[in-house]
Amino acid sequence: MHGLMEGSTNLSPFQRPTSPNDSLRSVLLNADKKLEFKIYAPMAEEVSVTGDFPNGFPGIALKKNYLGVWSGQTENEVTPDIYTYDFTVNKIKTLDPKNTLVKESLNGFSNLVEIEGKENDFQTRKDVPHGRVEKVWYTSKTLDGAQRRLHVYLPPKYDRLKKKENLPVLYLLHGGGDNDASWTTAGRANVILDNLYAEGKLAPMIVVMPSGHTGKEGFFMGAGPQQDPFCGDLLNEIIPFIENTYPVSNKRTDRAIAGLSMGGVQTLNTALWNPELFGYVIPMSTGYFSPNIKEIKENYADVMENEEINRFELFQIYMGGEADIAYQNNLNMMAMFDDFGIKYNYTNSEGGHTFRAWRRNLHDFAPLLFKKK
Structure with missing residues (x-):
């Protein structure tokens, strides 16, 4: 008998009562x-x-x-x-x-x-050739055998590129609250780059987005690579791993590093202390704290006076306007660079300390990378 018993509802066992949530647009x-x-x-x-x-x-x-x-x-x-x-x-x-x-x-x-809208066009997914993003795991001996993850963006038509063994690499670092996936979710890095390729504005490159947090003690906004375990992981593990896994160039002029906030300090700590390794250096929304600037002046003047720093193909600093929480730190840092005679370009825009600024920074600097003179 399939009739309804007294007190029953018209709902089948697979139905539930409707609610305002069913049609809600959040x-x-x-x-x-x-x-x-x-x-x-x-x-x-x-x-x-x-x-x-x-x-x-x-x-x-x-x-x-x-x-x-x-x-x-x-x-x-x-x-x-x-x-x-x-x-x-x-x-x-x-x-x-x-x-x-x-x-x-x-x-x-x-x-x-x-x-x-038009302001969003540069980061909108379109009907263009798309690159692909790979999640890659590696073992870091520098971090006591830890299993570590990074994301790698490969350009559109990667498998058909000629002379792939010479591809340049951009190491793109995230901030303190983020991880290695953040640049391809909130950052839309792959979408921005796809659109730039479609416009003919980019030289083919691989983009590596590692995890800046290591699980080991360290002052990640301190002065110099010895204070941050990630810098050792990048230099000793990630760069060799990428160069042994992908068909990339190991020339200085084919290697760029960029990072935001915490990743901006990691960019500076890696590149300024090892300027012979990088041709392009792009810190965003970042700057050393005043005690660290004092530390650099007292203990690392020889690092700042290294002539190789002024041989970068591009040293570009970005700030997200006065609303950026790193604004004053950055001003103090640039004043220190001026004292040491370090040359750099500076762009102060808007967006504060958010991906609203950093996505536009990427769109601005990516076409400047790896242009043959």
């Missing part, structure tokens, strides 16, 4: 061009959202309606871009269950939202 650009956030949390007592959208810190307190949906919007209009955001429900960081677009970072995941 983040969207509304008619006022403000970014609106929603999350279904009927039992919650407090919900907020933070992110790198304008005025995204300390965040937006959301309000609950009678259906249990919490909502709120930015105070100002939001320009087309890719933004990171995090919900906090009852003081617990909560991944948006309605959005599968995420950024992988050091301690978990954050959500991403992309707002279409």
Whole structure:
């Protein structure tokens, strides 16, 4: 007998009651061009959202309606871009269950939202030839046999490139809260490079995105490679591994290093102490702390006075405007470089200490790399 018994519902065993969450759009650009956030949390007592959208810190307190949906919007209009955001429900960081677009970072995941528009065109996935991103594991003897992961971007039509044995390499480093996946999630590095290749603006290159955190003690924003275990891992393990695994050049002029924030200091610590290894050096949103500048002047003047530093093909420093938390550190560092006669280029733009700035930095400097004079 298949009839309904008294007190039963019309739901089959495979159905569940409908809820406002079924059709909920958790983040969207509304008619006022403000970014609106929603999350279904009927039992919650407090919900907020933070992110790198304008005025995204300390965040937006959301309000609950009678259906249990919490909502709120930015105070100002939001320009087309890719933004990171995090919900906090009852003081617990909560991944948006309605959005599968995420950024992988050091301690978990954050959500991403992309707002279409001309300002976002350079980092929009298009119908162009695409490179591929490989997740690669290696053993680091320098880090006591640790199994380490890095990401490698191979250019479009990599398998058909001629003279692949001469490909140059960009080592692209992440910041303190990120990991080796961050440049290809929040950073959109592969998409940005794909589009530049399609426009004929790039020389073919391999991009290596390693993990800057090692699990060993070290002051990752200190002066000199001896303070940061990652620098030893990069020099002793990663670079030889890449040169033994991929068909790349080992010439100085075919090797670039760039990094943001913590990765910017790691870029400086690696390249300034070993200038003969790199032709292109690009620190972003970074700078030595005042005690470290004092340490450099007192203990490493010979390093800063090395003539090889001024033989870089490009030494380009980027800053994300006065809102960048590293802004003053960077000014102090450049003043030190001036005292030592170190030549560099400087670009101060906007975006603060976020991937909104760093994606544009990559788009700006990548076409400058490995151009034959």
